[in-house]
Amino acid sequence: MNGNDVQSNHLVALLPGDGIGPEISRAVRKILSAAHAPVEFDVRLAGMTALESGDDLLPESTLDAIREHGVALKGPCTTPVGEGFRSVNVLIRKSLDLYAAVRPVRSLDGVPTRYEGVDLVVVRENTEGLYSGVENEITDGVVTTLKVATEKACLRIARWAFDFTRRRGRKKVTVFHKANIMKLTDGLFIRCARQVHEEEYPDVEYGELIIDAGCMRLVQDPTRFDVLLMENLYGDVASDLCAGMVGGLGVVPGSNIGEKIAVFEAVHGSAPDIAGQGLANPMALLMSAVMMLHHLGEKRDDPRCDEAADRIKAAYNRAMADGMKTGDLGGDLTTDAFSQAVIDRM
């Protein structure tokens, strides 16, 4: 590993994935290279591409590479239709204990939506809640799903959210919950958030909203929110809701973060309808790569990563503001033309 050696490049696992994944990965590599981002990619298979090569949907060698490098950039993976296949994303999160799903949501110049000035981050607990996977058929026609909350996981995600808020100079953490109904599970979630706030982060503002009221306030004025902290299901739903406020899944980055490993990913799918046509928008993967560079800059204490991230971010903001857009955003640029427009603005 490259560790703290600021002269060498950071080795990162790249999982291009399926469908448009390879096209947008190529575009992102080109832009990172033009920005002199100090990273090198170790390309690994995942998804249908892995399955078709005779390997598992998520090969153990791919997981090993992510473990070894500590950081990965992931394109979208097609989940095969049919019994017996779990989603690659779920497999990655579970295998590597990536307990924090982090989705920054920010308005972009040149992408008009109903809202302006949105700048929030959804932090979602990624390992338990209703997604524990414990389901039972009690009797014919009666099924249950178990919602799990553990003090350990609730404290750990609360600490992550408060720490992130303080480190990034953000101001406030707001928990969305339903503890008025789910008194034990969501009750534990907010008790842990309160405890972490009071004992460890009293300097960060803290608020709570019952999720239904919280969603109403979000759509009325998302600019009132800063960092949102939620358990798994609420976070899953709310992070897409928030993405919709700034232009959809094509223009938001995503990440799944654990103690030692972080996977940055485009959250949209593999878009089989346009795959191979050079039409895909690489923005979401590019924004995820920028997040990854900031993560590397912070964890490996390497300012070159932050400098490259800032260069790329400024360039894509200028490109978008200049109306340089792919078809999904109402423009007519190809993947390559958009990438070149970003590079031209560095």
Ligand code: NAI
């Ligand atoms: P999708 O996100 O692939 O496509 C929905 C629509 O958005 C399509 O019209 C597509 O062309 C468009 N689109 C998506 N990303 C785009 C981009 N970067 N540029 C331009 N247009 C874009 O969702 P869908 O159709 O539900 O899923 C297709 C496959 O992707 C499925 O196999 C699904 O399991 C998988 N998937 C994978 C995800 C991941 O790996 N993170 C997330 C969501 C779905």
